[in-house]
Amino acid sequence: DTGVSQNPRHKITKRGQNVTFRCDPISEHNRLYWYRQTLGQGPEFLTYFQNEAQLEKSRLLSDRFSAERPKGSFSTLEIQRTEQGDSAMYLCASSPDRGGTNEKLFFGSGTQLSVL
Amino acid sequence: RKEVEQDPGPFNVPEGATVAFNCTYSNSASQSFFWYRQDCRKEPKLLMSVYSSGNEDGRFTAQLNRASQYISLLIRDSKLSDSATYLCVVTRDSSYKLIFGSGTRLLVRP
Numbered sequence: 001d002t003g004v005s006q007n008p009r010h011k012i013t014k015r016g017q018n019v020t021f022r023c024d025p026i027s028e029h030n031r032l033y034w035y036r037q038t039l040g041q042g043p044e045f046l047t048y049f050q051n052e053a054q055l056e057k058s059r060l061l062s063d064r065f066s067a068e069r070p071k072g073s074f075s076t077l078e079i080q081r082t083e084q085g086d087s088a089m090y091l092c093a094s095s096p097d098r099g100g101t102n103e104k105l106f107f108g109s110g111t112q113l114s115v116l
Numbered sequence: 117r118k119e120v121e122q123d124p125g126p127f128n129v130p131e132g133a134t135v136a137f138n139c140t141y142s143n144s145a146s147q148s149f150f151w152y153r154q155d156c157r158k159e160p161k162l163l164m165s166v167y168s169s170g171n172e173d174g175r176f177t178a179q180l181n182r183a184s185q186y187i188s189l190l191i192r193d194s195k196l197s198d199s200a201t202y203l204c205v206v207t208r209d210s211s212y213k214l215i216f217g218s219g220t221r222l223l224v225r226p
Contacts, residue, residue: 031212040124042203042216043160056213091159095212105214107159 002026004108006092012114013082020078021111025094032075033105034067035091043091049075050097082115089113119143120217122204128223133194137220139187139204149180150205151189154219160203163189194224 005024013019025032030051035043046065047057051072064082069075079086089112093105122139129135141149149166164171166178166187177190187204204217 033214035216040218042120042218045213045215048213050212056211103212104162105160107161109159 004092004094004106006108006111008111009109010112012116014116015084016081018078018080019082019113020076021090023075023077023092023108025074025092026106028096029094029106030097031095032069033093034075034077035093037089037091084115087113087115117142118218119215120204120206122217122220124218124220126221126223128225129194130225131194131196134190134192135194135222136188136190137202139217141185141187141206143208144185146206146208148207149187150214151178152203152205154201154203163202196224196226198222199224
């Protein structure tokens with residue numbers, strides 16, 4: 001399977017615990033995005049990377065959230081001291097860098113986080 | 117006010133019907149426009165890009181009105197398989213960040 005891969009598919013955790021999600025983009029894609037989606041809403045932008053550089057981060061992203069893409073390949077998203085409001089589907093997407101903003105995003109199947 | 121606004125629906129139409137969705141965006145500097153489709157409990161997938169001159173892909177027609185800052189999607193001859201949520205998406209300035217609307221839900225009944 002050469003699509004975007006996310007692990008785990010589901011994560012249940014207790015409030016206050018830390019969680020980490022992993023995303024493996026399509027291999028030749030330079031851009032990698034993290035989005036969050038709750039029921040009845042569209043995906044909400046969190047952050048994106050161009051290779052290993054984190055170029056933009058949402059103001060909605062508190063300091064409990066951190067994302068890395070150390071070698072410009074896979075990425076991790078960590079949430080520290082989880083809160084019930086963090087419960088959502090976390091989507092990763094990648095796109096090739098062909099210049100311009102008119103590019104297709106390829107999404108993974110997401111990680112569904114439930115904070116109890 | 118959200119940057120991208122859509123009627124949440126649901127639009128409930130019979131097979132074979134023509135249905136249209138509109139989407140408005142607030143930032144006049146928005147550059148690129150798309151429609152994504154999302155099936156229940158699945159990831160979003162690109163349906164089509166939206167070009168200034170309007171564009172068509174089979175039964176789907178997308179149009180952009182920059183002066184009024186809205187985008188439309190027309191689906192002709194609706195199929196049961198068209199049932200999904202349709203997400204309106206824009207990019208702003210020269211950013212590569214895609215901004216999604218909340219989606220319009222379409223239900224096509226037999």
